Amino acid sequence: MASIEEVKAALMQAAEQGNVTINQIRAAAENNERMLTRLRAIAAGTGHPAIAEAIARGEQSKQRLAEAMTLVQGSSEAARRYVGILG
Numbered sequence: 375m376a377s378i379e380e381v382k383a384a385l386m387q388a389a390e391q392g393n394v395t396i397n398q399i400r401a402a403a404e405n406n407e408r409m410l411t412r413l414r415a416i417a418a419g420t421g422h423p424a425i426a427e428a429i430a431r432g433e434q435s436k437q438r439l440a441e442a443m444t445l446v447q448g449s450s451e452a453a454r455r456y457v458g459i460l461g
Contacts, residue, residue: 378460378461381460382457382460385453385454385456385457385460386453386454386457388450388453389450389451389453389454389457390450392446392447392449392450392453393450395446396443396446396447396450399439399442399443399446400443402439403436403439403440403443406432406435406436406439407436409432410429410432410433410436413425413428413429413432414429417429
């Protein structure tokens with residue numbers, strides 16, 4: 375069985391990995407935004423359903439990335455709170 379110090383250390387490592395994950399999601403969101411900008415520029419003057427679908431899916435991915443970032447932040451915060459509870 376792990377000691378409290380080992381559990382605390384593992385929790386802090388997990389929380390720090392959450393920070394790394396958030397940075398990766400942030401980078402993905404920035405890349406996604408660049409993709410959307412290009413798609414919108416290309417779509418100017420066309421009403422083709424395929425380009426509208428591409429933009430809609432890009433917007434959906436943007437929302438899901440934001441949701442993922444919020445969830446990972448919450449997970450890291452909860453792990454840190456538990457470290458505080460353990461003392």
